[in-house]
Amino acid sequence: MLFVDTHTHIYDRDFDADRTEVVQRALDNGVGVMLLPNVDASTMEPMMETHEQFPECTRVMMGLQPEEVKGDYKQVLAVMEKELEKDIFIGVGEVGLDFYWDTTFEKEQIDAFETQLDWAKQLSLPLSIHCRNAFSFMARILEKHQDGGLHGVMHCFTGTEEEARVYLELGFHLGLGGVTTYKNCSVRDYLHNIPLDRIVLETDAPYLSPVPHRGQRNEPAFLVDTAKKIAEIYEMSVEEIAETTTNNAKTLFGI
Ligand SMILES: [Zn+2]
Numbered sequence: 001m002l003f004v005d006t007h008t009h010i011y012d013r014d015f016d017a018d019r020t021e022v023v024q025r026a027l028d029n030g031v032g033v034m035l036l037p038n039v040d041a042s043t044m045e046p047m048m049e050t051h052e053q054f055p056e057c058t059r060v061m062m063g064l065q066p067e068e069v070k071g072d073y074k075q076v077l078a079v080m081e082k083e084l085e086k087d088i089f090i091g092v093g094e095v096g097l098d099f100y101w102d103t104t105f106e107k108e109q110i111d112a113f114e115t116q117l118d119w120a121k122q123l124s125l126p127l128s129i130h131c132r133n134a135f136s137f138m139a140r141i142l143e144k145h146q147d148g149g150l151h152g153v154m155h156c157f158t159g160t161e162e163e164a165r166v167y168l169e170l171g172f173h174l175g176l177g178g179v180t181t182y183k184n185c186s187v188r189d190y191l192h193n194i195p196l197d198r199i200v201l202e203t204d205a206p207y208l209s210p211v212p213h214r215g216q217r218n219e220p221a222f223l224v225d226t227a228k229k230i231a232e233i234y235e236m237s238v239e240e241i242a243e244t245t246t247n248n249a250k251t252l253f254g255i
Helices: 019-028 041-053 073-086 106-123 135-145 161-169 187-193 220-234 238-253
Strands: 003-005 031-036 058-062 089-098 127-132 152-154 173-176 199-201
Touching: 003 199, 003 220, 003 238, 019 031, 019 220, 031 041, 031 220, 031 238, 041 058, 041 073, 058 073, 073 089, 073 106, 089 106, 089 135, 089 152, 106 127, 106 135, 127 135, 135 161, 161 173, 161 187, 187 220, 199 220, 199 238, 220 238
Parallel strands: 003 031, 031 058, 058 089, 089 127, 127 152, 152 173, 173 199
Antiparallel strands: none
16 A cells, blocks of 8 residues: 655654654555655755655655745745756645735735746646635636646645535645544535545644644654545545555656
8 A cells, every 4th residue: 555645844843853763654654655845945955855865755845835925035936946947846835825824925925826836837847735714815816827737736625615626626636634534624524525536645744633643743654544534434445545546646746
């Protein structure tokens, strides 16, 4: 059984003390590939170091996460755009919109997101998209830019069935993680209606641990707990979930 964790931050400081063990536990549990999305200028170096330490089982993306879009975002984007010339990146991420805590940089977030959508198109790379409290802006912007050249994952998707349909129609995949194992997660009520070939798995480690690890630091090995819950919902075996979601991830990210 092979799983792909399509969104994980194992380069985070939270893993400095035991990163090798964390990667080993991932491999022991069948999580053979881990996709690392960037966050901001300060995470580029630790992300690349982690990739150099585990070149076989990690792949890297480049992008500016919306909560980190500040007054200097144009300079930060210029550095990242230069970095993307290196041709080692398998995706543009994580990018998007987040109006949950703070809307101070709403305009800047939108501008940064649109710039990065253009990169994805020019480089023919898939996106890892973060969206919180911003569905209507997100749908409108994706619709405006979708000319057939955009594809990617709505990472940590937790929206309504209607929202899920909008993203599917726009050509995107849904990234499901630990939240899917929480009792109050509404996605569980309609997920069986969503074609499994549009689903990929992720942990978003160190955040959002699935049950029974809720409240602890999350890690890629825990992807298996999310896969088990999704298998229950689709009334399929964990092996079938692994096979289909891994194929989806491989096709989408070209890995
Ligand atoms: Zn993330």
